[in-house]
Every structure is written in C-alpha cells, then in structure tokens.
Amino acid sequence: MGGNRLGFDLQHTHLQPQEATLLYGLVQAFKPRHLFEVGSYQGGSARIIAEALIDAGQPTTPATFFMIDPEPRISPIHAAFLADKATIVAAGSPDAYQTLPRSAEGFSFAFIDGDHAESAVHADLVAALPLLAPGAIVLCHDSAYGPTRRGIDRAVLDGGFIDCGDLIASPVWTDQFEDGERVFWGGLRMLRRAG
Numbered sequence: 001m002g003g004n005r006l007g008f009d010l011q012h013t014h015l016q017p018q019e020a021t022l023l024y025g026l027v028q029a030f031k032p033r034h035l036f037e038v039g040s041y042q043g044g045s046a047r048i049i050a051e052a053l054i055d056a057g058q059p060t061t062p063a064t065f066f067m068i069d070p071e072p073r074i075s076p077i078h079a080a081f082l083a084d085k086a087t088i089v090a091a092g093s094p095d096a097y098q099t100l101p102r103s104a105e106g107f108s109f110a111f112i113d114g115d116h117a118e119s120a121v122h123a124d125l126v127a128a129l130p131l132l133a134p135g136a137i138v139l140c141h142d143s144a145y146g147p148t149r150r151g152i153d154r155a156v157l158d159g160g161f162i163d164c165g166d167l168i169a170s171p172v173w174t175d176q177f178e179d180g181e182r183v184f185w186g187g188l189r190m191l192r193r194a195g
C-alpha cells in the first residue's frame with residue numbers, strides 16, 4: 001500500500017503527496033453527498049476521495065460518486081476497492097455529463113483532471129455549472145499547466161464561479177516547452193459555484 005500517516009492510498013495517482021493530502025482533507029471536511037470526477041486514469045484520486053468520505057463517516061455509493069473517463073485504466077487494487085463505492089462512466093466529458101443522474105440538490109463536489117487543453121477545461125467547467133449545487137466545490141488539478149490555467153480563467157470570466165485561487169504552490173517543473181511556454185504540471189485551483 002502507498003502508506004502515510006493519514007491512512008489513504010497513494011498508489012496509481014498523478015497527484016503529488018501534498019495535493020493528495022489536500023484533496024483528502026477538503027473532501028473529508030466538506031463531506032459532499034453527490035460528487036463526480038473527470039479523468040480517473042488508474043483510480044488513484046477516486047480512491048483518495050472515497051477513503052476521505054469513509055473516514056468522514058459518509059461512504060460513497062455507486063449512486064453518489066461518478067468517475068468519468070473515456071479510457072479508464074483502473075488498477076485492479078483500486079477497482080476492487082471502488083466496486084461498491086462509485087460508478088465508472090466510460091465516456092469523455094463534457095458529453096458524459098448527460099448520463100449523470102439529476103438530483104434536486106445537485107452535485108456538491110467535482111474533481112476536474114481530464115483533458116488539460118484550454119478549450120477542454122473551459123468546456124468541462126462551463127458544462128458542469130448546471131449540475132452543481134450553489135456553493136459546490138470544484139477542484140481543478142494541473143492548474144500550473146498554462147493551457148489548463150487559461151481554460152479555468154475563461155470559465156471564471158464567463159461567470160457562475162467564485163475563484164478561490166491556487167491552493168498549492170509547488171508546481172512540477174519540466175524542461176519541456178509548448179509554444180515557447182515552459183510546461184509545468186501539478187497545482188490545485190479551487191472554484192465554488194456561485195449562488
């Protein structure tokens with residue numbers, strides 16, 4: 001197991017340990033009743049979310065937690081753990097939002113970590129708005145990556161979100177450049193649905 005003092009599993013995730021800790025702590029503190037994740041990959045971040053809610057005394061179920069990914073590659077260890085805690089939606093966002101159940105209260109938490117292109121991030125956020133409850137928390141991973149940051153900026157400018165800013169100041173430096181801009185990964189930026 002990944003092993004750490006908080007007790008959640010850090011295997012098969014792209015999150016840095018401090019990002020995982022923040023995700024775990026926010027979810028445990030806010031106890032969202034209905035939530036979804038965009039970009040599940042091997043299931044690492046979904047597992048942290050599910051563990052946080054178990055530890056908060058409010059376990060997720062397949063009717064309350066949705067993992068959206070057009071190409072999910074959930075590791076066997078996380079697949080076994082998540083089987084009775086989440087529904088995997090094997091389709092890409094934002095189209096995949098159509099398949100999510102509409103509850104009167106709406107989703108109160110979303111973790112966005114799918115396609116990091118500017119237009120994709122913008123589309124994921126704008127299309128998520130009608131699904132979200134007022135005050136819902138939206139946590140965007142890799143906000144240090146230029147295109148992702150600009151996609152978030154555009155969604156905030158469009159209206160409907162309150163920008164709570166970057167919660168992590170430890171971007172992952174790379175020696176790569178895209179369009180003359182250095183590539184950084186990592187970062188968690190928090191938005192809240194206005195209203």
Ligand SMILES: C[S@@+](CC[C@H](N)C(=O)[O-])C[C@H]1O[C@@H](n2cnc3c(N)ncnc32)[C@H](O)[C@@H]1O
Nearest residue numbers: 013014015039041044045069092093113114115
């Ligand atoms: C960085 S990985 C996610 C890592 C995961 N959140 C974690 O930390 O454990 C990005 C994932 O986004 C998925 N993805 C790409 N386009 C997507 C889309 N339109 N909707 C949802 N997921 C998408 C990819 O298939 C990939 O599995």
